[in-house]
Amino acid sequence: xxxxGMGFFDSKGQYxxxxxEATESDLAALLGxxxxxxxxxxxxxxxxxxxxxEVERIFAEHxxxxxxxxxxxxxxxxxxxxxxALPGIDIDPDNQSAG
Numbered sequence: 001x002x003x004x005g006m007g008f009f010d011s012k013g014q015y016x017x018x019x020x021e022a023t024e025s026d027l028a029a030l031l032g033x034x035x036x037x038x039x040x041x042x043x044x045x046x047x048x049x050x051x052x053x054e055v056e057r058i059f060a061e062h063x064x065x066x067x068x069x070x071x072x073x074x075x076x077x078x079x080x081x082x083x084x085a086l087p088g089i090d091i092d093p094d095n096q097s098a099g
Contacts, residue, residue: 009022012029025043026045
């Protein structure tokens with residue numbers, strides 16, 4: 001007898017019984033092959049999903065630090081009397097290359 005069911009698919013179209021399994025598959029694919037022998041990526045994907053709130057908090061803190069760095073870099077340039085920006089030249093503060 002036919003039955004009705006629900007399934008979840010990862011970005012490759014593979015079927016999974018739960019949303020977590022599908023998401024873990026996508027995360028593992030994103031990570032690629034890690035380690036010698038059997039890949040560590042599937043286990044890392046499970047850990048990332050289980051600790052999602054902590055991972056998101058770390059990325060939010062990272063974004064905040066980047067914003068503070070950019071404003072500090074700009075403040076240093078603004079305070080330096082001997083630094084003048086050349087017209088039409090942008091300096092990338094991360095690698096100091098002209099572009």
